[in-house]
Amino acid sequence: PKIDLAGETQAQLARLKRARDRRLAETQADEKSHMTTFSLPQPNKPKKEVVRRCGNCGQLGHMKTNKKCPRYFEFNPA
Secondary structure: OOOOHHHHHHHHHHHHHHHHHHHHHHHHHHHHHHHHHHOOOOOOOOOOOOOOEOOOOOOEOOOOOOOOOOOHHHHOOO
């Protein structure tokens, strides 16, 4: 049986070229989409001030790991 290696090689080369072209088109599309998002100015939103509630005593203004808590030393012995 005679095997047509030239035709098979040409088919592989064509498949590789299509895959390369597809990857190139994807990267170019990604670059275009990234350019539009990076060129937009960042919004200047005011930061929300977070008021924390303590898990040990329930007061506002500190966390249970903070030594300002009146019950800190009950839960964290020295």
